[in-house]
Amino acid sequence: MSSGAQSGDAEPPAEPVDDARNFDPDDGVLVADGLTKRFGGLTAVDDLSFAVEEQEILGFIGPNGAGKSTTFNCITGRYPPTDGTVYYRGEDVTGLPAYEMVGKGLARTFQEFRPFEDRTILANVQTALVPDELFSTSGLRGETRAEAIKLCERVGLGDEMHRMPDELPHAGMLRLELARAMATDPDMMLIDEPFAGLAEGEIGQISSLLTELREEGTTLVVVDHNMRGLLELIDRAIVINFGELLAEGTPEEIRENPDVQEAYLGSE
Amino acid sequence: MVSAITIATNVLMLGALYSLVAIGFTLIFGVGGVLNLSHGAIITVGAYSAYAVDAATGSIVLGAIAAAVISGAFSLALYKGLISKVRHNPVTVLILTLVVAIVVEQLALVVFGGEELLVPQLLGGSISVLGDSIQANRILVFVLSWVLIGGLFYFVDRTRTGKAILATSMSDKGAALAGIDSEQVYTYTWVLAGALAGLAGLFLASFQTANPLMGRNPLLLSFAIVVLGGLGSIRGSVIGAYLISFLDQMTITFLSERLAGVSALVVLVLVLLVRPKGLFGRELVEE
Amino acid sequence: MSGQTQSDLKSWGDILNPVEMQRHQQVGLLGIVALFVLPLVIPAIYAIYLSSALFFATFVMSWDFVSGYTGEISFGHGLFFGVGGYTSGMLNLHMGIDPWIAAPIGAVAAGIAGLLIGFPSLRVQGPYFSLITLVTPIILISVFRFFPDLTGGELGLVSVGTVEKFSAIGPIPSPGFDPYSGYYLALFVFLLALVIFVAITRSDAGMVLTAIRADEISVAATGKNPAKFKLFAFVLSGLVGGLAGAMYGHSVGGFNVSELLALIISIEVIVAAILGGIGTITGAAIGGLFFYLLRVFMRNIEFTIPVVNVPVGEIYFLLFGIVTLGFLFYLPEGIVPRLVGEWRARSEPQAGEAVADGGKSRGERIVEEWTDDLRELFGGERR
Known part of the structure; x- marks a missing residue:
């Protein structure tokens, strides 16, 4: 899917992203398939699909307002998605309330600290x-x-x-x-924007802690609005914008992706 | 079996009466953010004022004026003296107004005694409508109430003060930005609500009786009406008052006299469960 | 300073050993012993007053368990006392069921009422829920008046017939007729409630209940189902309150609206809890005893306030209203937490742990948050 095609430029994205991609429940620890969330007339998440692999540290990146938090609120059970399916360890857990998701092994932190x-x-x-x-x-x-x-x-x-x-x-x-x-x-933790407002040294400490957790067997998804603190931490990244998948790949690939660069123009 | 005419009269008249009480209640809430639990007591003040003045002067018309004036003044004193100082703590206001209500009841008990007092009707005799005889007083009360309600709508719609009140009830800050003096608005609102309640008290007493606890039932009904109609909405209060009045009469007629007022409370619970902002209430912050 | 090792964990013996307890807990224990011994030294009439006071204190504790912990403020807890009491009384009156059996059934009925009231609390915002709790008992009273042959209407079951008091058990005289026996029954119910509520509130469930008030979404995010805990609080409160109501009716008290269901009871329970300290259970117990005995005292004294010429007995409630107002301003946390705080400060000047609320008692917090909700509903600003 291209990044909201307004400029009409014909340059192909560096990382081809398949429109019709479909995920099997077993493609990863956590699988989102066609996740959609609408609030009244506003579509915050639009047909988003991705898989999180066992014991990886996945970066979930997007500019502010891209739909990152909404995606994870749907997945962790704060509210149900309008459409689409969520699988955890192969089991359909779409719409389960938050406390049950925690029971299954998925924990989250709150960006706004609660x-x-x-x-x-x-x-x-x-x-x-x-x-x-x-x-x-x-x-x-x-x-x-x-x-x-x-x-x-x-x-x-x-x-x-x-x-x-x-x-x-x-x-x-x-x-x-x-x-x-x-x-x-938990088996899997969703960390919502941990590095905002942290100093360099602190970022390093938190990253170490997260890496330790991964070594112990926990799968991690770290949400952030840019890659500043994530580069060395994550194995792989998914970028979204306007509720849609923008790009996917290693951190290097993501950084060179022109769609990603365009999405971030002016926001860094 | 009570005749349909009588039931209809009751519904129409009581609806208008309850409207008067509910409008005052909802205005104080909408404008000042205060749940005034002494509102029922002001009804009592009105009724007894009329009684006293009538007993002293022999004129019920003077009594009616007294009802409005004294209640309005009482309401004003209550606001200026007590409420305005603690407006920002709703719990204190609740307790204070409750205490005031109890005090008024006790005072009435002490000064006038506990028996039911007869307050003279404004108009004697009865009129025959469709073969049934209806007290002229009831018709007069109905007419007068609607005159007042109509006047209120006009007031809120056309006059500067009225519009100021409406604006403030919708948004404190917005009104302030428009240069409206909120303190003045509160004062007017309290006086107005008090006067309306006082008159309602007189009307109520004129076809029932006056007793120290007479304000309790109207207060409960007002609660239900105002929640149903939507806190702060005049229109809602009138419509709510008629709905409740209708339901209440139906319950009394077809179920039992002893269930008076229950339908209002049931409606209250249902509204709170299903749609707390009522028919015309303002949008509340979602949790 | 750092971690406790396995051997640091307290055993049950350690927790319950009186010598090891903190000062205020020791005083509490002493108080309970005193309650056991009291009837030996007081005349029968006082035993009856004290019995009623113990039942009332149980009512207050049941209220505190819900409103002092989950923060859902109930203005109609009389509903549970009434449902429990009347169910038991009517089962006995109309179906001849023995009071010892009818009372627990009454408790269950009240527990169900708790469940029914609990559901709205999940959906409806604080002050609105409070309004529902205020109105529900009033509706029930009207329903009672509608069925006077069943319920005795205004006057209570006594106008329908005589409800049996508890029967004697072996050599123990009937609590219904023997004041001392009745006292020990009341004491038993009181202590049962006290132990249950204290155990739960000091355990994990207590932490969860107060956390729900603080942030329900966070509680869910840590794997606990908030609805379950809230409903549990209401059901248990109903069970205990209902049991107390039933036992009260079959012993020292009666089955009527004014002693069980009336609004005044619901309000008195709240006032007593405020005085004693919301959110502590022990505060509720002490506040309840104190309030009831004070009320009895005031109703009985012959003093007439000079200017107004009204005997104190008639306006005692007004006076209580004023005192409550004073408390809300100057001593919002209540008597017991204030005393405990002072004891603690004196005996442990270097507290290792910060006062677990940074200076604000639970009662204060709950009232504050409810007030904030109210203010928000009125279109104002949250503080």
Whole structure:
């Protein structure tokens, strides 16, 4: 699919993207097939199809407003897609509510950071660790707390865990999002725009953490609006714009893709 | 079996009466963002004022004027003295107005006693309509109520103050940008709502009776009407009032006298469940 | 400082050992012991007052469990007390079922009512839901009045017939007729409710309930089904409230609107919880006891306020309204959290953990968020 063909230029895209591509449920850990989401008259995601392979780190890139968050809200169950199918490990999970998707093994972070404001960092992670059961007593005996402490230290919040979320700097909030997502013991994590607002050094630290997670077996999809922080991190990238697939390939291929370059003209 | 004429009269008249009460209630909400739980008590104030003035002067017309004036003044005092200071905390306003309502009831009890008081009718005698005899007073109340409602629509549509009120009820900020003095608007609204409620109180009392707790039922009904019609909408209040009045009369006639008011509450719950903004309410922020 | 090891985990023995507890927990335990011992030293009439107070405190705890934790503020909790009580009373009156059996059935009925009320809470915004809870008991009261032969209408079941009190069990006298026996029954119900609610709110479920209020989407994102937890809170609240209502009716109290269903009860329960401290359960328990006993005291004193010439007894509720207003302004977190806070501050000057709400109590937060919702509905700005 070409990038919204307004200039009428006849140059073929460097990376041919098949209009009629169809994915099998088994093409990857997560498969989106013909995903479409409309809000009233606005089509935010338009017939998007892609597959995420086991244990890869996939970059999901697009300018602001391209439909990245909408795509993942549909996939993670925040709201159902208007059309299309989502497969997780071969199973049709289209439209399942968020808590069930987490149960299947898919966790996400929130770009806009959604901590529980009324409790400490540690308690935030504890809350995330708690199982979906009405009568679990692990909390009373302190098991959950011990686990939460370990998790906080893993993401680098060991010194801050007794603070409140509103005392944390940007990077800290991101770490909290990661800790909460990790608390659910996922096979696959969707990280929504982690690098916005981070300093160079912090980007490096987070990237290391994500790479570690991948080494341990977690598949990762990292959403971002440009490739600044992603280049060394990701194996592969998918670029979308105006809710449609724009390009796909290795980071180098993506960077040389004229459609991609055109889409980003002026937005960098 | 009650005749159809009587039922129709009741529906028409009570609908108009409830409209008066509901409009005041919805205006205070729409303009000031205040849920005034003492609105029912102002009805009581109106009724007792009329009674007292009539007892003193022998003229029910003076009593009617008193009902409007005293209630309006009471409403004004309530706003200026209490509400304007705590407007920004809705919970405090709720509790305050509730307390005021209780105080008014207690005062009425203490000053006038707990018995039902007869308030003279504005017009005596009865008229024969289609073979049924209807109290002239009821017809007069109906006419007067509609005169008031009509006047209100004209007021809101044509006069500067009225338009200011309408603008403020739609958007505080927008109205401010248009140079409307919101404090003045609030003041007018409270006085107006109070006067309307006071008159409604007199009308109600003239064909029922007056007692200290008379404001409770109208308040509950107003709630239902205003939610059904849409908070802040005058049109909605009138239509809602008639719908509720109709439903209520049907329930009383065909089910039981003891179920008076229940249909309104059921409607209230249903509206809240299905379409909280009611028929003509403004768009609320989606969660 | 860093991680706790496996051996650091507390065992049940450690948690329940009184010597190890914090000061305020020790005081609470002492209070419970006192409640056990009290009847030995007080005259029978006070035992009856205290019994009613214990039932009332149970009502308050059931309210706090929902409104103090999920943040859904119910203005009509009397619905559960009434459904529980009346179901039990009517089963006994019309079908001759023994009270000991009818009461649990009443509790189940109230639990179902909890479920029915819980569903709207999933769909409807805070203040609107509160309005629904306000109106539903009123509708029920009207329905009762419509069926006076079944329900006794305004006057309660007593106008239909005599509902049996609990029968004696072996050597234990009937709680319905023996004040001390009735007291221990009330105490039993109270303690049962206290233990259940404290256990749940201090456990994982409690964390989830309060998290739902804070951010429901986040809760779902961490794998928990918010609807399940909310409904659970309502059902359990209904069960306990209904059981208390039924047991109350078959022992020291009666089955009528004014003691169970009326709006005034629903409001008193809220006031008591505010005084004691919303969102703590223990605050609700203490607030409930305190409120009820104070109310009894005020109704009985002969003092007449001079200028207005009204006996205190008649306007006690007005006075409570004013006091509540004062509390909302000056002590919004309630008495118990304030006291606990001070004790903690005195005994642990160097707290390792920050006060887990950064200075704001749960009650404050809940009222604030509900108020924000209300303000938003009124077209204003969120604070």
